[in-house]
Amino acid sequence: MNMNEKMPQNNMESTEEQEKRGEEELAYYLQNHPELIEKIERVPYEEKYAEEMEKLFFNFESEFPLDQLIAITTKEEALESELRNRAKEALIPIHSYIKKIMKETEVPNEVEQKIEDRREKISMAVGFINSGRVRHE
DSSP: OOTTOOOOTTOOHHHHHHHHHHHHHHHHHHOOGGEEEEEEEEEOOHHHHHHHHHHHHHHHHHHOOOOHHOOBHHHEEEEEEEEHHHHHHHHHHHHHHHHHHHEEOOOHHHHHHHHHHHHHHHHHOOOOOEETEEOOO
């Protein structure tokens, strides 16, 4: 399985379930590629991480216009929206990467808050289905 292969999914997954699945996919990939695993130690946060995350956020926002995602308000629209379904899938590796960086590096508090604000912005644009509505707050 390469990182581009997709496991079967359920479009009704919560963000928590998506994150868990992303972690499982990453663990599976690393298990099958042990040469990629190095001794994990917390290292100083470097500008290269900020640049990589900025690329991830920029690419996501370029491919998935946030205003179009926020315009999806009903469960029916959400389930039928190819844009939202693709955006929801695209969030998984972003969440996994951010979680990995937060776990493995010494991220300064102000940087951590900026990352979290940006992550929340794109996650809330996709929203979650609750009581027949898509919640973006």
